[in-house]
Amino acid sequence: AKWVYTFGDGRAEGQSSMRNLLGGKGANLAEMSNLGLPVPPGFTITTEVCTYYYDHGNQYPPELEGEVAAALEAVGTLTGRRFGDATLPLLVSVRSGARASMPGMMDTVLNLGLNDATVEALAKDAGDPRFAYDSYRRFITMYSNVVLGVEHHTFEEALEHYKDSKGLTLDTELSADDWKHLIGQYKAIVKRELGEDFPQDPQAQLWGAIGAVFGSWMNPRANKYRELHNIPASWGTAVNVQAMVFGNMGETSATGVAFTRNPSTGEKALYGEFLINAQGEDVVAGIRTPQDITEAARIESGSDKPSMERAMPEAYGELVRIYGLLEQHYRDMQDMEFTVEKGKLWMLQTRNGKRTAKAALRIAVELAGEGLITHREAVGRVEPASLDQLLHPTIDPKAERKVIATGLPASPGAASGEIVFNSEEAEAARKAGRKVILVRIETSPEDIHGMHAAEGILTTRGGMTSHAAVVARGMGKPCVSGAGSIRVDYAARTLTVGGVSLKAGERITIDGANGQVIQGEVAMLEPELSGDFATLMVWADEVRTMKVRTNAETPKDARAARNYGAEGIGLCRTEHMFFEGNRITAVREMILADDAEGRRAALAKLLPYQRQDFVELFTIMSGLPVTIRLLDPPLHEFLPKPEEVEAFAAETGLPADKLRSRMNELHESNPMLGFRGCRLAILYPEIAEMQARAIFEAAVEAGKTTGAPIIPEVMVPLVFTRAELDLVKARIDAMAAAVAEETGTRVEYQVGTMIELPRAALKAADIAGSAEFFSFGTNDLTQTTLGISRDDAGTFLGTYTKKGILPADPFVSIDQEGVGELVKLAAERGRGVRAGLKLGICGEHGGDPDSVAFCQEVGLDYVSCSPFRVPIARLAAAQAAL
Numbered sequence: 001a002k003w004v005y006t007f008g009d010g011r012a013e014g015q016s017s018m019r020n021l022l023g024g025k026g027a028n029l030a031e032m033s034n035l036g037l038p039v040p041p042g043f044t045i046t047t048e049v050c051t052y053y054y055d056h057g058n059q060y061p062p063e064l065e066g067e068v069a070a071a072l073e074a075v076g077t078l079t080g081r082r083f084g085d086a087t088l089p090l091l092v093s094v095r096s097g098a099r100a101s102m103p104g105m106m107d108t109v110l111n112l113g114l115n116d117a118t119v120e121a122l123a124k125d126a127g128d129p130r131f132a133y134d135s136y137r138r139f140i141t142m143y144s145n146v147v148l149g150v151e152h153h154t155f156e157e158a159l160e161h162y163k164d165s166k167g168l169t170l171d172t173e174l175s176a177d178d179w180k181h182l183i184g185q186y187k188a189i190v191k192r193e194l195g196e197d198f199p200q201d202p203q204a205q206l207w208g209a210i211g212a213v214f215g216s217w218m219n220p221r222a223n224k225y226r227e228l229h230n231i232p233a234s235w236g237t238a239v240n241v242q243a244m245v246f247g248n249m250g251e252t253s254a255t256g257v258a259f260t261r262n263p264s265t266g267e268k269a270l271y272g273e274f275l276i277n278a279q280g281e282d283v284v285a286g287i288r289t290p291q292d293i294t295e296a297a298r299i300e301s302g303s304d305k306p307s308m309e310r311a312m313p314e315a316y317g318e319l320v321r322i323y324g325l326l327e328q329h330y331r332d333m334q335d336m337e338f339t340v341e342k343g344k345l346w347m348l349q350t351r352n353g354k355r356t357a358k359a360a361l362r363i364a365v366e367l368a369g370e371g372l373i374t375h376r377e378a379v380g381r382v383e384p385a386s387l388d389q390l391l392h393p394t395i396d397p398k399a400e401r402k403v404i405a406t407g408l409p410a411s412p413g414a415a416s417g418e419i420v421f422n423s424e425e426a427e428a429a430r431k432a433g434r435k436v437i438l439v440r441i442e443t444s445p446e447d448i449h450g451m452h453a454a455e456g457i458l459t460t461r462g463g464m465t466s467h468a469a470v471v472a473r474g475m476g477k478p479c480v481s482g483a484g485s486i487r488v489d490y491a492a493r494t495l496t497v498g499g500v501s502l503k504a505g506e507r508i509t510i511d512g513a514n515g516q517v518i519q520g521e522v523a524m525l526e527p528e529l530s531g532d533f534a535t536l537m538v539w540a541d542e543v544r545t546m547k548v549r550t551n552a553e554t555p556k557d558a559r560a561a562r563n564y565g566a567e568g569i570g571l572c573r574t575e576h577m578f579f580e581g582n583r584i585t586a587v588r589e590m591i592l593a594d595d596a597e598g599r600r601a602a603l604a605k606l607l608p609y610q611r612q613d614f615v616e617l618f619t620i621m622s623g624l625p626v627t628i629r630l631l632d633p634p635l636h637e638f639l640p641k642p643e644e645v646e647a648f649a650a651e652t653g654l655p656a657d658k659l660r661s662r663m664n665e666l667h668e669s670n671p672m673l674g675f676r677g678c679r680l681a682i683l684y685p686e687i688a689e690m691q692a693r694a695i696f697e698a699a700v701e702a703g704k705t706t707g708a709p710i711i712p713e714v715m716v717p718l719v720f721t722r723a724e725l726d727l728v729k730a731r732i733d734a735m736a737a738a739v740a741e742e743t744g745t746r747v748e749y750q751v752g753t754m755i756e757l758p759r760a761a762l763k764a765a766d767i768a769g770s771a772e773f774f775s776f777g778t779n780d781l782t783q784t785t786l787g788i789s790r791d792d793a794g795t796f797l798g799t800y801t802k803k804g805i806l807p808a809d810p811f812v813s814i815d816q817e818g819v820g821e822l823v824k825l826a827a828e829r830g831r832g833v834r835a836g837l838k839l840g841i842c843g844e845h846g847g848d849p850d851s852v853a854f855c856q857e858v859g860l861d862y863v864s865c866s867p868f869r870v871p872i873a874r875l876a877a878a879q880a881a882l
């Protein structure tokens with residue numbers, strides 16, 4: 001094998017495609033060299049050496065030493081210097097460089113090769129002793145810290161102490177002699193800390209640094225990072241050794257970093273900072289304030305220090321030339337590191353730059369506009385999940401935040417408002433035109449109206465799939481859930497955390513992007529849906545093959561979803577409509593009725609409301625499919641809370657004890673596995689009949705005004721055998737016939753089912769005999785396949801993902817191996833019987849990019865998700881089709 005690859009002087013043995021072997025940094029240094037850019041010569045020790053090293057008990061391949069010596073010789077030839085030479089010493093930097101940039105590993109050692117002899121040579125050669133000693137002291141500190149493990153602050157303290165004793169404040173005020181004196185102290189510190197002298201032999205220094213890079217690949221921080229990001233340890237890191245160029249050789253030298261486009265806005269303009277007479281670590285350390293690169297940026301920042309454009313016009317011009325070249329070559333925004341040595345520009349690194357969602361969008365669209373990439377490539381350049389950042393108001397990054405607690409980032413966006421502790425107050429405040437944040441220990445279906453009224457929701461209990469989280473995401477409202485350090489006292493109407501106590505009416509802000517709870521109001525930025533966003537969405541739609549629908553039941557949500565590009569409704573959860581206005585009273589009457597007749601009477605009151613709801617949905621979704629699901633949840637969810645029984649009895653005239661006894665009867669140990677779903681329609685067919693009537697009558701009515709035909713899809717929930725579906729379908733068909741008879745208008749419709757129980761998936765062939773479509777209810781399917789409650793699995797699921805037992809929260813991203821297997825099998829078995837069987841998904845996973853990709857693989861016709869995730873699903877579906 002070849003273990004070492006050289007680069008420099010317009011040539012290289014490697015290239016950018018050899019990232020796996022050379023690491024990101026090494027591959028790009030080679031590429032820049034090949035492009036003829038000014039790159040200080042050097043060489044890369046491959047990632048295979050790292051792998052070899054760990055496979056062979058920390059031994060290097062026997063050929064390595066010779067290859068390194070030869071490469072070092074070649075670098076010397078190009079620079080006219082020799083490593084360790086007493087007149088013209090070659091100095092090098094040593095840097096790590098894995099395939100993916102990896103924090104936690106050894107980063108950089110500069111000025112390697114300096115010792116008591118070579119420092120004198122450097123001083124003489126450069127004609128600048130101060131520069132030489134400054135470089136040497138930097139080397140001792142860096143090397144001692146990252147290679148030998150001496151704490152950095154030990155040297156800092158010595159430096160501060162020395163400056164104090166001399167009455168100096170800035171490093172720049174220290175003379176050559178000062179540094180020389182400090183170098184003595186530094187060496188003494190190393191001797192004291194390690195019991196050994198600082199290594200004077202350049203070869204020993206070099207191999208020490210190489211060993212430190214390979215050693216850092218397995219340090220706990222790097223291991224942790226790899227674990228979190230699924231990076232295999234077998235990848236290994238490369239080591240880059242490169243001739244030093246000096247940014248600290250006086251006023252014509254500098255060091256800096258620059259992006260070819262603004263990484264936060266995406267604007268096409270060189271963006272970055274540099275420091276005159278400095279080395280790389282000074283920029284990072286933040287001791288001196290860096291200067292702007294362009295004059296335009298300097299004017300904007302109001303800095304009184306000159307820009308690079310003014311201070312070093314030639315080097316700046318060269319940087320501008322190179323940045324254009326690099327963008328053309330890599331066809332993406334670049335993040336570059338450079339050094340100017342006595343007026344000459346040197347490139348030390350380039351890579352695709354990290355960017356915000358907003359910048360990613362703008363850059364992708366503009367690169368396509370400039371003809372550098374195709375529309376399809378642009379579609380692949382934006383992370384679908386990151387669109388979340390763009391679809392909600394966000395906290396102005398410049399604003400100050402007084403964070404009082406942190407919970408889970410349950411639903412994105414930020415919101416400010418007055419604290420309210422219950423849904424009634426939320427509604428009242430809303431009506432009075434005030435903005436509120438609903439603060440609850442946890443929420444229940446009864447809080448829906450309060451959640452609607454609030455700007456955002458904060459709970460102190462519950463995970464990412466708690467009621468509050470799921471409903472808030474559905475509504476597109478910011479939510480922070482499970483902020484466990486906050487104590488809520490409903491009676492006192494206060495929340496307390498740390499030393500802070502806030503009363504109802506005081507203002508807070510929540511940030512659903514990171515789970516922060518902030519005292520007071522904070523400045524916000526509004527989302528931008530036109531422009532680049534709209535453009536990219538059009539390109540995504542050109543690529544995509546799956547349809548994207550929405551889960552919605554209110555006109556407001558349905559309209560919002562259409563705005564976001566939804567192509568119909570994939571799930572209308574009719575139960576949510578039962579909480580609107582005073583319908584809940586009729587619902588309760590229905591539940592409490594003694595017989596079918598009593599139920600019919602109560603249902604008759606609900607019919608006009610339901611019909612009107614559907615007319616509105618059909619009208620908004622004119623020409624698009626609308627899937628309406630029959631009533632699904634266990635009935636007890638509609639009943640009053642125990643403490644409300646008396647009031648409810650008084651209001652309705654029903655006896656309180658009868659209410660209580662009915663509530664007892666309905667009590668179930670496992671309501672999610674209980675009397676719900678199609679089981680309701682089988683025992684109480686009149687419920688399904690009322691809903692079916694409302695659907696068909698609404699279709700007739702809406703059809704008169706919309707022009708386009710309305711094709712309702714009636715969906716039966718929680719089926720596990722065909723016989724259930726057959727029973728309910730018979731009622732639906734009969735009602736369709738009755739309505740056709742009464743109105744003289746026949747409505748086209750489909751009857752299908754949800755697949756949300758493992759048995760339903762297994763019996764899909766059977767069930768498809770009666771179903772015209774399947775919609776995978778992956779919330780329940782996950783719950784019943786894994787035997788994990790979707791409502792309160794938070795206590796252990798976190799540990800499961802941390803320990804890697806599950807790759808991700810299965811309620812957020814579909815468990816492809818298990819639940820996914822059932823989906824795949826049901827799709828195959830169903831289509832085996834009915835070729836045109838329409839397949840969709842309507843669980844929370846329909847808006848999760850990884851799950852959307854999986855749906856494409858399985859061949860689903862559409863995904864359905866909450867309105868605010870429609871754009872995410874559109875982009876994810878497009879990427880899945882690329």
Ligand code: PEP
Binds near residue numbers: 571573756779
């Ligand atoms: C599901 O189970 O995935 C589903 C969409 O239904 P719900 O969440 O209403 O139970």
Ligand code: MG
Binds near residue numbers: 717777780
């Ligand atoms: Mg369900």
